[in-house]
Amino acid sequence: MFVRRIAVVGTGYVGLTTGACLASLGHRVVCADVDAAKVARLREAQVDILEPDLAELVAEGLAAGRLEFVVGAGNAVADAEVVFLCLPTPMGAGGAADLTAVRSVAEEVRAVLPPGCVVVCKSTVPVGTSVAVAELLDRADVAVVSNPEFLREGSAVRDLLRPDRIVVGSDDPAAAERVAALFAKLGAPTVLMDAASAELVKYAANCFLAMKLSYVNAMAELCELLGADVTAVCEGMGYDRRIGQSFLSPGPGWGGSCLPKDTHALLQIAQAAGLEFDLLGATIEANSRQQHRVVAKVREAVGGSLAGARIGLLGLAFKAGTNDLRDSPALAVAKLLAAEGAELTGYDPEIAGQLPGLRLVDDAYQAAKGAAAVVLLTEWPLFRMLDWPLIAELMDGDTVLDTRNHLDPDALRRAGLRHRGIGRRP
Numbered sequence: 001m002f003v004r005r006i007a008v009v010g011t012g013y014v015g016l017t018t019g020a021c022l023a024s025l026g027h028r029v030v031c032a033d034v035d036a037a038k039v040a041r042l043r044e045a046q047v048d049i050l051e052p053d054l055a056e057l058v059a060e061g062l063a064a065g066r067l068e069f070v071v072g073a074g075n076a077v078a079d080a081e082v083v084f085l086c087l088p089t090p091m092g093a094g095g096a097a098d099l100t101a102v103r104s105v106a107e108e109v110r111a112v113l114p115p116g117c118v119v120v121c122k123s124t125v126p127v128g129t130s131v132a133v134a135e136l137l138d139r140a141d142v143a144v145v146s147n148p149e150f151l152r153e154g155s156a157v158r159d160l161l162r163p164d165r166i167v168v169g170s171d172d173p174a175a176a177e178r179v180a181a182l183f184a185k186l187g188a189p190t191v192l193m194d195a196a197s198a199e200l201v202k203y204a205a206n207c208f209l210a211m212k213l214s215y216v217n218a219m220a221e222l223c224e225l226l227g228a229d230v231t232a233v234c235e236g237m238g239y240d241r242r243i244g245q246s247f248l249s250p251g252p253g254w255g256g257s258c259l260p261k262d263t264h265a266l267l268q269i270a271q272a273a274g275l276e277f278d279l280l281g282a283t284i285e286a287n288s289r290q291q292h293r294v295v296a297k298v299r300e301a302v303g304g305s306l307a308g309a310r311i312g313l314l315g316l317a318f319k320a321g322t323n324d325l326r327d328s329p330a331l332a333v334a335k336l337l338a339a340e341g342a343e344l345t346g347y348d349p350e351i352a353g354q355l356p357g358l359r360l361v362d363d364a365y366q367a368a369k370g371a372a373a374v375v376l377l378t379e380w381p382l383f384r385m386l387d388w389p390l391i392a393e394l395m396d397g398d399t400v401l402d403t404r405n406h407l408d409p410d411a412l413r414r415a416g417l418r419h420r421g422i423g424r425r426p
């Protein structure tokens with residue numbers, strides 16, 4: 001494999017993982033960010049996000065001289081053969097993806113990109129963005145390639161080094177081949193296509209996953225009405241290889257930094273193209289319904305009114321294994337509870353500091369103390385090991401709402417508590 005000089009712009013979940021992994025594959029990588037304090041920490045191998053193996057890979061790359069961190073995209077690209085854009089594309093006005101950072105970096109680097117380099121869009125961006133970036137760059141000698149990223153938070157390094165597939169799209173097939181070659185060592189199935197299709201694959205995949213979860217959450221509601229058990233139903237469905245066992249767990253609704261913004265963005269993309277994508281709209285609506293359903297269950301547990309009710313929340317991150325709170329369903333549920341006058345105390349093993357609308361405490365027992373009900377919102381393994389008799393003693397009420405079906409109902413029952421799950425037989 002040829003060693004390549006690579007620049008990565010943006011050192012968040014995607015950029016830092018991409019940079020550290022490409023360095024571990026032998027390439028020489030310069031990562032840039034606008035956040036000077038973050039760059040200073042990264043130069044000391046201090047990684048803020050909770051990602052297994054990432055800090056180690058960063059330290060190894062720095063020590064080997066293959067990984068470097070600089071402030072500002074313009075300072076990273078000078079001798080790069082390939083430039084990855086790993087910039088935020090948050091939900092903007094009306095739900096569309098906000099491309100401000102991508103555009104501003106394209107303008108920042110256009111005059112300093114070396115001749116013949118390839119610019120790769122790894123951010124999740126609407127169809128047509130590669131073409132728009134090429135127009136902004138206005139450099140006939142620079143090709144633009146789409147290489148969407150599919151990593152999950154909490155397993156970012158593993159997902160990047162052992163991907164299910166690599167998608168590379170460009171209207172310049174030679175440039176796409178050059179980008180695919182960077183990852184050749186991984187031996188993953190690599191799908192080459194045109195730029196528009198590659199951009200759409202990312203949204204198509206995330207929206208399909210969201211739809212699968214909304215379906216499962218709706219099925220859980222139906223199970224409650226019919227006296228069936230969603231765990232058994234999903235297990236039975238999942239053995240069908242066309243369906244699969246993964247991504248079939250009901251919860252308090254799906255969230256995180258990607259699924260919510262990407263479903264809204266694709267709805268906008270479809271609408272702009274003249275398609276009312278009703279199925280996707282229903283997927284989003286069902287998710288909001290699921291959060292309201294959780295609130296209704298808490299209301300019922302405390303006897304009808306949440307005004308002044310003390311509620312203990314276990315878990316705040318959008319899923320276990322991350323300290324990311326972006327679009328966390330736990331926070332969405334907390335906000336709805338607070339709007340009805342509930343007094344919230346919350347605990348998450350990976351979240352510290354202050355959050356609006358709730359009192360953050362240092363352990364699950366403090367969250368349960370005096371609570372009329374306890375609500376588990378993130379499936380942290382440690383919650384399975386709690387001292388339930390002690391929690392029963394500390395609580396005012398007796399109901400634990402387990403929105404992830406994560407706890408052992410018998411252990412709670414033995415402690416004298418009422419366990420309420422999602423889609424479970426009472």
Ligand SMILES: NC(=O)c1ccc[n+]([C@@H]2O[C@H](COP(=O)([O-])OP(=O)(O)OC[C@H]3O[C@@H](n4cnc5c(N)ncnc54)[C@H](O)[C@@H]3O)[C@@H](O)[C@H]2O)c1
Pocket residue numbers: 009010011012013014015032033034035038072073086087088089101104105122123124125149150151152153257258
């Ligand atoms: N987080 C994920 O799990 C994930 C997975 C796949 C794809 N994506 C997509 O990848 C993109 C990046 O997501 P992320 O989660 O890594 O974002 P992030 O918010 O974690 O990181 C973005 C980084 O870009 C930096 N930045 C912003 N403007 C900049 C500029 N002008 N110049 C240089 N740096 C700048 C920020 O300071 C930040 O460090 C998004 O489009 C997202 O949808 C995210």
Ligand SMILES: O=c1ccn([C@@H]2O[C@H](COP(=O)(O)OP(=O)(O)O[C@H]3O[C@H](CO)[C@@H](O)[C@H](O)[C@H]3O)[C@@H](O)[C@H]2O)c(=O)[nH]1
Pocket residue numbers: 124149150151152153154206209213246247248249250251252253254255256257258259318319320329
């Ligand atoms: O069976 C399941 C699986 C997930 N979730 C929830 O769904 C949300 C998203 O989970 P996950 O997909 O694991 O999180 P992300 O790290 O945001 O990863 C998604 O978003 C990334 C950014 O686009 C993509 O790269 C990944 O492929 C895609 O899985 C979270 O709230 C989870 O709790 C469930 O409720 N039940």
